[in-house]
Amino acid sequence: MPFISLLIPTFNSLPLAKQSIHSCLMQTFNDFELLVGDDSTSHIVSSYIISIQDTRLTYYHNMPQLGPSANWNFLISKASGTYIKLLHHDDYFSSPYALSHLVSSIKLNSCPNIIFNSYHHVDHLGLLSGSRIISSYDTTALQSNPLSLLVHNFLGPPSNLTWHRSLSLYFDESLKWYVDVDFYIRALRSNQLLLLEEPIISCSYNLPSQISRDYEHNYSLQGHEFLSLYSSYSGKKIHLWVLVSFAFRIMSRSFYELVSTLSDMPKLLFLERVLLYTCAFLVYQLRAFTASFLSIRMRRLSAYR
Secondary structure (H helix, E strand, O other): OOOEEEEEEEOOOHHHHHHHHHHHHOOOOOOEEEEEEEOOOOOHHHHHHHOOOOOOEEEEEOOOOOOHHHHHHHHHHHOOOOEEEEOOOOEEEOOOOHHHHHHHHHHHOOOOOEEEEEEEEEOOOOOEEEEEOOOHHHHHHHHHOHHHHHOOOOOOOHHHEEEEHHHOOOOOOOOOOOHHHHHHHHHOOOOOEEEEEEEEEEEEOOOOOOHHHHOOOOHHHHHHHHHHHHHHHHOOOOOHHHHHHHHHHOHHHOHHHHHHHHOOOOOOOHHHHHHHHHHHHHHHHHHHHHHHHHHHHHHHHHHHO
């Protein structure tokens, strides 16, 4: 049994798949298996895989296609390592020593069940644009209220998570926008948490092919999934900051979609509904007032010219 299973789901992008696979095979730590789940509509990735002579690599070409989260779950079901790390094909290890650092940290910290690592931001040109360093403050925030991830997912994509296979975690295939956050919240139920301050993964952002681009402006979907998860995980406790932040940062963009979404959420408490309506309506009115004010100012400035 390998110490860790590295899982790469890929779809119709040979350059990204090659970069991610190469970053795994170049690691100085060797006790791993690499599983590639290919949802591509062609054989472009499989042709490349054939050229790789490495017994650590196992390749699956999904026919028919499974879809993103189903592909992730398929690879998880095939993993045999003590630990599992999902690495999206647009993400990759930052250096050949990254996996060694991860494994050393796991062993030095009594083999925790959940490990989140810091990461680098890489733009669509492959250039480093910044880093997200996970701090002790983040540890406190996660342990005190994991639901805060519904408002701000500072942990980044699933490529930054490593977990012990005994947790038997799988992604909820019914979710689109919050599929990773839901997975994190369930993973955080384990008290054995380790956060790595060293960035070991480079995560690509703003690529046209990324799944999140399909849903980033679908506020109705985001609102429905948020309220569904909030209802499931909050119990009878009102998480005031989470609700207010959600209303102000997301649903204020479309007040009428919020009204429609709330009508499908019978589990929400009455006070939670009132709070969401009020916050979203206030921001909606503020946006209208700001637009009107700016329009008047522009007309007055034009009159002076």
